[in-house]
Amino acid sequence: MANYKNIKGFNIQYLDSDPPNPIEGQMWFNSTTQTLKGAEAGGVPLGTWASGGDLNTARGQAGGAGTQTAGLAFGGDVPPRTGATEEYNGSTWTTLPATLNTARRSRGVGATSSAALFIAGYATADVANVESWNGTSWTEITDVNTARRNQATAGIQTAALLFGGTSSPSALTELWNGTSWTEVNDLNTGRFQLGGFGSSTSAVGMGGVVPGVVYANTESWNGTSWTEVNDLNTARDIPTGIGTSSSTGLSAGGRTQPGDVYTAITEYWDGTSWTEVADLATARGDGAGKGIGSSTSGLLAGGYITPGVVANTEEWTVPDYVVKTFTTS
Secondary structure, eight states: OHHHHHHHSSSOEESSOOSSSSOOOOOOTTTTTTTEEEEEEOOOOOOOOEEOOOOOOOOOOEEEEEEEESSEOOOSSOOOOOOHHHHHHSSSSESOOOOOOSEEEEEEEEEETTTTEEEEESSSSSEEEEEEEEEHHHHHHHHOSSSSSSEEEEEEEEEEEESOOOOTOOEEEEEEEESSSEOOOOOOOOOOOOEEOOSSEEEEOOEEEETTTEOOOOOEEOOEEEEEEOOSSSHHHHHEEEEEETTEEEOOOOOOTTTTBBBBEEEEEEESSSSEEEOOOOBBBOSSSEEEEOOOEEEEOOOEEEOEEEEEEEEEOOOOOEEEEOOOO
């Protein structure tokens, strides 16, 4: 019968503590705890949320851009609407001198904290305004074709996607090429307060609502058209989407029914189906979005709760490996 040495080429190590960076498949005996242990691969399904630094201004439906260690949150609903811009350094938020030209709640995009867009939204009415961030100030640029709120977004400053939204269900999709907005193929199911993540050529839209009905629908964008794919496990509106393409992403929080029933549920999209993973610590909807970061290193800041808004920030981290203890059971 093959033993561990035959398979791996060496004996199980006898150590007084767990190794700091084990590799997948490595096994060892911890003499201090008198346990046999091993390392298995990590991955997104094993990710967890942990507390980060609070926003200086609590808000819901802010725009988000950047990464977990260099993030940006801007605009949102305090209420009333705010134009405040904050930057995250991996532990704390700093309020920047520059504010949006039009204070409003909406969704933003941006791969870095120095290059972002804030797209359309709601001020005292639906607006078509788009503003661009250069790391120092906000500048008004070309408006979207159709003013709207409660929409979803994907992409970066120079190549973005806007879909769904308004206070009645919309299926409209607009594509930004860095210069102008073009109406392209509609969503299959018009809805508002949906979540989104990805790029202008590879995106996912999920959840949402029409009057009285919350959706689990998920649609995938390939740069030309939307395709219905597998639904969320839990129907909800105002989820926060985090991800850089249609092949991997998160749907975090939201509301599971019309009204103010918020959830902490987080689901992981692997390009084919959704899997429930670790919950948020604080049930909420419409955190800074489209989220910040990626499905392996993400950030969710602020959001709506019952009642009001929060300043909480949560960081999503995915382990490279997981240490398991072997038992006889």
